[in-house]
Structures are given as C-alpha cells and as structure tokens.
Amino acid sequence: MAKITVDGTEYETQEGRTILQALDELGILMNGVDIPHYCWHPKLSIDGSCRLCQVEIEGVPKLQIACNTPIKDGMEIRTQTAPVKEAREGVMELLLVNHPLDCPICDQAGECKLQDYAFEYGVEHSRSREPRRAGKKNVDFGPTITFDQERCILCRRCVRFCREVPGTGEIGVFGRGDHSALETFPGLELDNPYSMNVADICPVGALTTKDFRFKIRVWFLEDVPGICTGCSKGCNVWLGTANNKVYRYVPRRNDAVNETWVCDDGRMSYRHIGSADRLDRAMVRGELGVLEVTSVDDAVAAASERLRALVDAKGPGVVGAVASGHGTNEDLEAFVRLLDGLGVENRGLATVQGESDELLVQAEKAANGEGARKLGFGDAAGVLDRLNTGGLEALVVMGHDLLDAQHLGGIEGLERLDTLIVLDSHHSALERVAHVVLPARHAAEKAGHFTNHEGIVQAVAPAVEPAGEAVPEAEAFDRLAAALGVAGEDAA
Amino acid sequence: MVISEEARAAIDGEIARYPRKRGALLPALHLVQKELGHLSPEATREVAEIFELRPVEVMEVISFYNMFHARAGGRHHVYVCTNLPCSLRGARGLLKSLEAHLGIEAGETTSDGRITLDHEECLGACGYAPMLRVDETYHEDLDEARAKEILDALE
Numbered sequence: 001m002a003k004i005t006v007d008g009t010e011y012e013t014q015e016g017r018t019i020l021q022a023l024d025e026l027g028i029l030m031n032g033v034d035i036p037h038y039c040w041h042p043k044l045s046i047d048g049s050c051r052l053c054q055v056e057i058e059g060v061p062k063l064q065i066a067c068n069t070p071i072k073d074g075m076e077i078r079t080q081t082a083p084v085k086e087a088r089e090g091v092m093e094l095l096l097v098n099h100p101l102d103c104p105i106c107d108q109a110g111e112c113k114l115q116d117y118a119f120e121y122g123v124e125h126s127r128s129r130e131p132r133r134a135g136k137k138n139v140d141f142g143p144t145i146t147f148d149q150e151r152c153i154l155c156r157r158c159v160r161f162c163r164e165v166p167g168t169g170e171i172g173v174f175g176r177g178d179h180s181a182l183e184t185f186p187g188l189e190l191d192n193p194y195s196m197n198v199a200d201i202c203p204v205g206a207l208t209t210k211d212f213r214f215k216i217r218v219w220f221l222e223d224v225p226g227i228c229t230g231c232s233k234g235c236n237v238w239l240g241t242a243n244n245k246v247y248r249y250v251p252r253r254n255d256a257v258n259e260t261w262v263c264d265d266g267r268m269s270y271r272h273i274g275s276a277d278r279l280d281r282a283m284v285r286g287e288l289g290v291l292e293v294t295s296v297d298d299a300v301a302a303a304s305e306r307l308r309a310l311v312d313a314k315g316p317g318v319v320g321a322v323a324s325g326h327g328t329n330e331d332l333e334a335f336v337r338l339l340d341g342l343g344v345e346n347r348g349l350a351t352v353q354g355e356s357d358e359l360l361v362q363a364e365k366a367a368n369g370e371g372a373r374k375l376g377f378g379d380a381a382g383v384l385d386r387l388n389t390g391g392l393e394a395l396v397v398m399g400h401d402l403l404d405a406q407h408l409g410g411i412e413g414l415e416r417l418d419t420l421i422v423l424d425s426h427h428s429a430l431e432r433v434a435h436v437v438l439p440a441r442h443a444a445e446k447a448g449h450f451t452n453h454e455g456i457v458q459a460v461a462p463a464v465e466p467a468g469e470a471v472p473e474a475e476a477f478d479r480l481a482a483a484l485g486v487a488g489e490d491a492a
Numbered sequence: 493m494v495i496s497e498e499a500r501a502a503i504d505g506e507i508a509r510y511p512r513k514r515g516a517l518l519p520a521l522h523l524v525q526k527e528l529g530h531l532s533p534e535a536t537r538e539v540a541e542i543f544e545l546r547p548v549e550v551m552e553v554i555s556f557y558n559m560f561h562a563r564a565g566g567r568h569h570v571y572v573c574t575n576l577p578c579s580l581r582g583a584r585g586l587l588k589s590l591e592a593h594l595g596i597e598a599g600e601t602t603s604d605g606r607i608t609l610d611h612e613e614c615l616g617a618c619g620y621a622p623m624l625r626v627d628e629t630y631h632e633d634l635d636e637a638r639a640k641e642i643l644d645a646l647e
Contacts, residue, residue: 163546169546169548169549170548171548172548172549172551172552173552174551174552174555175555175556176555176556176557184548185533185547185548185551186533186551186562187533188547188548
C-alpha cells in the first residue's frame with residue numbers, strides 16, 4: 001500500500017499504479033478530483049500523447065502527466081494550481097488550433113470532451129491567424145463508422161482499442177507531424193464485432209456511428225441504465241431515450257461484466273424495442289378460426305377456460321410449458337407458480353445458441369437462460385419429445401425461440417395441439433397455430449432481474465412505456481393463475 | 493510472395509543482429525524497397541508477417557519516414573533539401589525551377605517514368621547547401637544550371 005496526498009486529502013492506494021489509474025480505482029477521478037484527459041482510458045494501454053493530464057508533484061521541478069507517472073509512497077499531488085491550469089490552457093489551445101469548431105453540425109456536441117474541457121480550461125479566442133488545416137470529411141471507415149479527420153486530435157484511443165480489445169488492428173496513425181492522420185490499412189475496413197466502441201471512446205466527434213448519426217441531439221436523450229439482452233452476458237448499457245423511444249445503447253461501465261464495452265450486435269439490438277413487429281395486443285382464436293384482437297383480460301379468461309377444461313378432463317400431464325431466456329427472474333418465478341399450481345411437470349427452456357467469442361459474446365442468445373435453469377427449467381427437448389409422440393394436448397410458450405431450427409424448426413407438430421398459449425413481445429409464426437396470444441413487454445419496458453451466464457444478477461427498470469397493451473409476463477402468469485384458481489398466497 | 497528468397501534471407505540476417513526481432517524492421521524495409529522499388533500493401537503485409545506485426549503497424553512506420561515509398565515512383569528519386577540552411581541558400585527557388593524544368597510538381601513522377609521529384613528535410617549536408625540527392629548520391633553546392641544538368645543526365 002502507498003499513501004498519496006491529492007490536493008491536500010490523503011488516500012491509500014495500491015503500489016504499481018500510475019496516478020490516473022490509482023485515482024480511477026479509488027473512484028474519485030472526475031468525481032472529486034478533476035484531471036482532464038483525452039488519450040488515457042481505464043481499459044486501454046497508456047499512450048501519453050494528449051498531454052492534458054499534467055499535474056504538479058511536490059519535489060518534481062516540471063509538471064508530470066498523471067496517466068503515466070507511477071505513484072510513490074508519500075507522493076504529494078496538486079491538480080488545481082496555477083501552473084497546472086496554465087498548462088491545460090496551453091494544451092487545449094494547441095488541440096484547438098486545427099479543430100474545425102463545427103459543433104453545430106457535429107453529433108458529438110453535448111457529449112464532447114473537447115467542448116467540455118474547452119469550456120472548463122480553454123481560452124475564449126483563437127490567437128492563430130493561419131488557416132486551419134483542412135482534412136477529409138465524412139470518410140467511410142467501414143460498415144458502422146464514419147470518420148472526420150478535421151475533428152481528430154490523434155489521441156489514438158481507437159487505434160489502441162482495435163489492437164488490444166478485438167485484436168483486429170485495422171486502423172493506424174499514418175504520416176508524421178502535422179501530416180499525421182488516422183487511416184485504415186489500404187483495402188481494409190474498420191469491421192470487427194466490437195467496432196462501434198471506437199465511437200464511444202473517441203473523445204471528440206471524429207468517429208461517429210452511422211446508426212446514430214444525425215438522429216437526435218444527445219441533450220434531448222435521457223440516459224436510463226439497463227441491460228443488453230442480446231446474449232447471456234448481460235452487458236450494462238445506457239438506453240438513450242427520448243419521445244418514449246430508445247435511440248441507442250451505449251456501454252455502461254461494469255468491471256465485473258462488460259468493462260466499458262458492448263458488442264455491435266448487442267448495441268444494435270435496441271432496434272427490437274420499438275420495432276414494427278412488436279406484438280402489442282392480445283389475440284384469441286375465434287369461431288371463424290382466425291386470431292381476433294381482444295383485451296388482455298379476455299385473453300387471460302380464454303386461456304384459463306381452455307386450460308381448466310383440459311386439466312379437469314385429462315389431468316396436468318397433457319400440458320407442457322416452454323420458458324424463454326428473455327423473461328426476468330420475476331417472470332419465470334410467476335411461470336413456476338402457475339405451473340406448480342396446475343401441477344404441470346413437463347417444463348423446459350428454449351433458447352437459441354449462436355456464435356460466441358472470448359471477449360463478451362456468449363453462445364446463448366438470451367439474457368436470462370441461466371435464471372431459467374436456476375428456477376428448474378431444463379432443456380426443452382423432453383417437452384418437445386412428448387409433443388412429437390402425441391403426449392401433449394396443450395402448450396404454454398414464452399417467446400418464440402422454440403421455433404428455431406435447434407428446437408422445433410417450425411410450427412409442425414404444434415397444429416395438433418388442443419390449446420397453444422403464447423406470451424411474446426414480437427410477432428412470430430407461432431401465431432398461425434396459437435389459440436391465445438398475450439403481448440409481453442421488452443426488457444426495456446419492465447422492472448425485474450436477469451441472471452447472467454456467470455450467475456451475476458442484475459436489475460433493470462423501465463426505460464420506455466410498454467408497446468400497446470403489453471404486460472410483464474409475471475403479471476400475465478399471475479392473472480392466469482388467479483383465473484384458474486391456482487394462485488398461491490405469495491402470488492401478486 | 494512478392495519478396496524474393498534472397499531478400500528474405502537478407503532480412504533474416506538482419507533480424508539475427510538485433511536482440512528483438514522488430515529492431516530489424518527498418519533495415520528490412522530498406523531491403524524490400526531496394527528490391528521492389530516501393531513498399532506496396534502486399535509487400536507490407538509480407539513484412540508484417542515476417543516480423544509478427546500487424547500490417548497497419550508496418551504501414552505506420554513506412555508512412556513516418558520520407559525515404560520509404562508506399563506507392564510506385566520513377567526510376568530515379570530526386571530529393572531537394574528544403575530545410576532551413578538550404579532554404580537560406582536558395583533551395584526553394586531551386587526546387588521550383590526543377591519543377592518547371594521537369595513539368596511536374598514535388599511529389600510527382602515524370603510521365604516517362606524517369607524521375608520522381610520531392611522535397612526533403614535535412615540531409616545533413618548543410619555546409620554544402622543547396623544540395624539534392626539522386627537515389628543514393630549527394631550533389632552539393634548546386635546552382636540551377638548544374639542541377640538541371642544532373643537531372644538531364646539521368647537515364
């Protein structure tokens with residue numbers, strides 16, 4: 001352990017850290033101790049190129065960069081003295097010499113470190129009379145990212161990210177001196193499963209995602225903490241919301257789960273929230289044999305009648321249940337209560353397995369498969385075997401992962417059922433054969449908990465209003481249990 | 493493979509002289525450029541493979557140094573030093589007159605592929621300013637007439 005003093009306050013910290021690393025670990029960097037920085041990033045190697053984080057150290061004649069100066073026991077650091085402020089002003093002036101100051105048309109405006117620090121530490125007027133260096137605008141870097149060379153301050157965060165995190169290394173700083181420019185290797189695109197993170201770590205508006213470009217000013221967005229539900233990792237994200245719509249996911253730091261990153265597929269999964277294929281009304285198959293829109297109450301009543309008649313006549317053994325890894329622990333617990341109340345034993349879990357990598361992406365493409373397994377839902381294969389051998393007459397299904405080729409591969413076999421009850425947030429082919437369809441909420445529309453692949457339980461809260469009349473699955477199951485007269489005392 | 497076996501053997505010889513492999517990157521790039529005339533993306537990829545670096549890292553090195561060419565140039569490279577001492581002795585005017593003489597601008601190659609003309613930072617011959625370099629040869633204490641003669645004599 002080492003004792004350091006920062007602006008008169010003493011802190012205890014681990015040896016072998018640089019000043020910025022130690023302050024970051026203590027949780028006080030830019031949260032009590034303001035040391036502006038561009039090139040340093042807690043999850044990347046140290047570059048030391050922006051020179052903005054200079055601080056005064058007792059006994060050291062010159063200012064030192066806090067990002068790359070190791071702490072020593074007894075070190076006295078001053079971050080707000082006149083020489084420090086003067087140095088920051090000087091660095092800011094240099095960084096702004098060639099900056100186009102096109103904030104009114106720049107997507108980064110409002111979350112731009114250049115703006116923030118210019119406001120805080122900059123000078124009001126430019127002293128340079130020379131024309132600003134012209135650079136390439138709107139450079140197509142690949143499928144996800146657009147580059148603006150004039151805005152780039154050459155901090156190399158993106159360069160280090162591509163080499164150190166996905167390991168692809170498509171980009172580099174070519175040239176020398178004021179000819180230096182960020183470029184891709186000839187013939188290569190910036191194209192990797194994590195490419196859009198470069199837009200998050202770019203402290204200025206040089207790298208922006210094509211998806212979010214010109215969609216909305218960031219100061220209109222309310223950032224709501226949430227979880228990406230694209231796979232069982234459960235990466236922490238901020239949901240940028242406005243007008244009851246989610247405009248983007250950006251990663252939210254959680255060193256135990258996703259550090260400061262999120263994969264591109266997960267990031268783009270925000271589009272499922274308000275998508276055109278949302279199932280937002282309850283439906284019941286009417287006398288004409290087609291699904292008719294109805295109220296959730298009527299749909300619950302219809303489902304209850306069908307299940308009650310079947311269970312009374314043939315017992316719970318002809319009923320099967322397929323849970324989804326997209327429900328919260330609360331949803332799945334309510335499902336368990338309903339099934340226990342009815343005495344249904346044929347339970348399984350259907351999730352889709354896809355590609356995975358060693359960084360974040362997990363094979364299970366659902367946020368809560370682990371939660372479902374912990375609540376007793378095993379693989380759906382047993383239920384499906386029973387279905388295929390004609391042992392089932394009713395099925396209650398959450399979601400539609402069941403339709404994936406890894407499980408049923410389609411609706412064949414389901415049309416024989418006497419009763420098919422579906423709870424889903426999105427339309428699917430299940431509706432062709434379902435008798436009762438209940439609209440479920442997306443994770444961004446409800447409160448609850450997800451258990452990730454490592455068993456870490458994470459809470460979510462509603463970020464936007466639900467689509468149409470969508471209800472949380474937990475509520476739907478509890479209402480169904482109440483209608484069936486099997487609600488236990490602990491049911492909501 | 494665009495790098496010949498001979499060049500590859502020479503590169504291995506260079507690598508053996510350094511405690512760490514990448515220390516030999518600059519000599520290797522010189523060897524490859526000498527053989528191929530310039531360092532194409534293909535050549536860069538091959539060098540990167542030899543040195544266990546990413547192509548983009550090798551490209552950063554190539555683009556940093558003026559003496560490496562990422563694009564094909566003429567049969568002869570003519571560099572006019574325009575650093576301070578040479579400029580004080582008229583190097584900028586000399587470069588302009590050579591541009592006019594060849595009908596190209598600095599950085600360009602004559603249409604017959606004979607000469608690539610470029611300006612250069614200090615070549616360490618300040619005592620003999622102004623000067624220019626043709627490939628590996630220095631020509632010093634120049635005036636416009638002498639410089640044009642030198643260029644005209646190039647094959």
